[in-house]
Amino acid sequence: MQHENIIVETQGKVGVIRLNRPKALNALNDQLMDELGSALLSFDADENIGCIVITGSEKAFAAGADISAMAGYSYMDVYKGQYITRNWETIRQVRKPVIAAVSGYALGGGCELAMMCDFIIAADTAKFGQPEVKLGTMPGAGGTQRLPRAVSKAKAMDMCLTARIMDAEEAERAGLVSRIVPADKLIDEAISAANTIASMSLPVVMMIKDSINRAYESALADGVQYERRLFHSTFATEDQKEGMNAFLEKRLPNFRHL
Numbered sequence: 001m002q003h004e005n006i007i008v009e010t011q012g013k014v015g016v017i018r019l020n021r022p023k024a025l026n027a028l029n030d031q032l033m034d035e036l037g038s039a040l041l042s043f044d045a046d047e048n049i050g051c052i053v054i055t056g057s058e059k060a061f062a063a064g065a066d067i068s069a070m071a072g073y074s075y076m077d078v079y080k081g082q083y084i085t086r087n088w089e090t091i092r093q094v095r096k097p098v099i100a101a102v103s104g105y106a107l108g109g110g111c112e113l114a115m116m117c118d119f120i121i122a123a124d125t126a127k128f129g130q131p132e133v134k135l136g137t138m139p140g141a142g143g144t145q146r147l148p149r150a151v152s153k154a155k156a157m158d159m160c161l162t163a164r165i166m167d168a169e170e171a172e173r174a175g176l177v178s179r180i181v182p183a184d185k186l187i188d189e190a191i192s193a194a195n196t197i198a199s200m201s202l203p204v205v206m207m208i209k210d211s212i213n214r215a216y217e218s219a220l221a222d223g224v225q226y227e228r229r230l231f232h233s234t235f236a237t238e239d240q241k242e243g244m245n246a247f248l249e250k251r252l253p254n255f256r257h258l
């Protein structure tokens with residue numbers, strides 16, 4: 001697929017997708033989301049890629065769904081799934097880890113997209129919010145569901161009901177982001193984290209992602225049982241033998257992703 005709204009590149013074993021609609025602060029229209037979905041699935045299928053980074057510009061990760069595109073939609077336009085959010089969940093099909101590297105605004109759908117990633121690395125300039133209430137609508141891509149799980153019910157209610165924006169420090173304190181880095185180091189730090197992940201055993205990395213995501217979908221006992229079975233299955237991999245033997249032989253492991 002030809003890309004007009006994103007820039008796709010690889011850096012070693014890391015696939016990097018940069019949202020690129022600078023004039024609209026990377027507002028997420030259907031075309032951009034189609035391109036993003038297609039780039040994500042192709043990196044997921046690419047055996048040379050071990051981790052994916054999604055980022056935006058210095059000013060905006062993404063300022064939300066595209067208001068000018070959706071302002072005139074009818075109920076039937078959106079309900080029938082032709083427009084907005086129809087292609088938003090593609091990212092959940094991706095089995096390799098996806099990191100959001102967020103600088104500037106991550107508002108509305110931009111915040112929701114960041115939360116669909118496996119973790120968020122924030123620049124010290126990052127700003128998170130769900131301001132849809134100001135537009136007479138509400139989050140529609142998981143904001144009312146993922147935000148309370150990430151930052152507590154109290155903060156999610158505050159943000160979604162008052163449209164208050166959370167800065168990077170508060171986002172880190174609240175658990176929304178995994179770390180904060182200086183804005184000019186954001187992409188390097190994100191790619192470095194992604195490279196670290198890509199140097200591990202890919203099947204084991206995929207099992208860890210799967211298992212942590214299960215924590216959000218199941219009761220504790222079921223989740224622990226699920227984790228136990230995945231843990232057992234790592235013993236069927238060559239990489240577990242390699243990892244443990246390398247430790248015992250005091251050398252670095254050479255994972256073959258088998």
Ligand code: CAA
Pocket residue numbers: 023024025027028063064065066067068069084085105107108109110112131132135138139140141143
């Ligand atoms: N959709 C479409 N265009 C957008 C946009 C959006 N979400 N956000 C910004 N833009 C456009 C602006 O219209 C403006 O375009 P023009 O130059 O053609 O006028 C350009 O980007 C630059 O924006 P501003 O001039 O507003 O820049 P600023 O620095 O003064 O303000 C901002 C930045 C605070 C992010 C402000 O742009 C803003 O509030 N944007 C809207 C944020 C928002 O409400 N997001 C939620 C969208 S709804 C949603 O996402 C639904 C869902 O859950 C799926």
